[in-house]
Amino acid sequence: MRWSKLSRKLTNGSVTLASIVLCLLLLPARFPGMELLGVAPNWLLIWVVSWSINRGFWQAALAGWAIGFLQDGMSEQIPTRALSLLIVGVLTASLKKQKYVQEDFISVSLIVFAMSAISETVVALQFCWYTWRPGSGLTFMHFDEVWSYYQDVTLASALLSSLWAPVLYYPLNYWWRRMRLLEMNSTT
Template identity: 60%
Template sequence: MRRGLDAIVTVGSLLLCLLLLPTRIPGMELLGIGPNWLLIWVVAWSLNRTVWQGVLAGLTIGIVQDGMSSSHPTHAASLIAVGVLAARLQKQRYIQEDFISVALVVFGMSVVAETVTALQFSIDSLWGDASGTGRSLSEIWTYHQRVTLASAILSSLWAPAIYFPLDRWWGKMNLLE
């Protein structure tokens, strides 16, 4: 019963993040870019979990996002990187739990995720078929600069909205077990 409820909350919150992806609600976008909801979810999931659980979340959600936008290059790479790093941070030891620290972690992770994506595109444009990505190296990194800042700012500002309810819930579930 309790496990079922836990699963519903976990999957439901993830579903909410997935359905928020195509939206661009006024006041929630910068340069046509919205917050990276899935990244926030992966960070929230991984911060209090093991590295393997972080990898699994990154992989699963990355595959889903591939289905929703484009699978080449895959989104799983950046989300796995985020999952691993967030799990390695070991929040209990180094970071206090407050708005600022969570926002900072998400900011950093957004930068990591965008850089991984830009690297994937670069590898494609150097060795893969350039027609698949259509960008030259200089275009990729100019776009990276523009996108990283907007995405990181927005994601970190919206991070507490996803992180705190989920963290509370999972904390309670852990206590009960």
């Protein structure tokens, strides 16, 4: 099947956008088996990892930043998630995957687990920053409360996200790989 370049790009873009909308819709939903200690999988983080795993630095950074803004829109905006997801995107993109990690079920889950832990740490530090910064007019939790909440949330979210990661990663990656193959065929 030969597609014109424009229609292929448009289809690829709309599938990508649709996957983001699906992730956003999944965020407030709680299905049986998707919840642990009231925490659900962080679908947007899985999306950012899936996107960044085969892409360059700038694309990953941009995606992390934009997706962080989207998540802010879905909840309170301070502290912003754009920072933590940007870091996740950049780190995932710069992993030496050819050397150490294969693209299989286990590795993707492991990457998501590690990235989830990193992103929660960044958010916890952001909360501490707001607590520590004097005169900001915003106070959230005290340090010890941040710490105890961080421990609960990080483990639950990292476990759930890594378990559900393949559900999102496989179809998305399959689609993007196909698109890339088509692109290569059409240019040669």
